[in-house]
Amino acid sequence: MKASEVAYKPVGLAIGAVSGMLAGVAFKQAWKTIGHEEDAPDATDEDRTWREILFAAALQGAIFAVVKAAVDRAGATATKRLTGTWPG
Numbered sequence: 001m002k003a004s005e006v007a008y009k010p011v012g013l014a015i016g017a018v019s020g021m022l023a024g025v026a027f028k029q030a031w032k033t034i035g036h037e038e039d040a041p042d043a044t045d046e047d048r049t050w051r052e053i054l055f056a057a058a059l060q061g062a063i064f065a066v067v068k069a070a071v072d073r074a075g076a077t078a079t080k081r082l083t084g085t086w087p088g
Contacts, residue, residue: 002017007083008079015071019067019068026063026067027064031063
């Protein structure tokens, strides 16, 4: 294992935590706009339809995936600029 890969591990963990927080904020804001309410439905919410629950879950998953990919890519790019090698 290269030194840059070892050095990137803790950075990658921190980046993962930050991306989760950013995605959570982005999803909450998106749901307020799309759903016109503060909170997204829970899967066990008896008063919500299947369609509403599955749409909220799909939206949340898409937002989390996009934010994670963007943050991971930015972290890898920054690591390459700093160390000259791409983290593996």
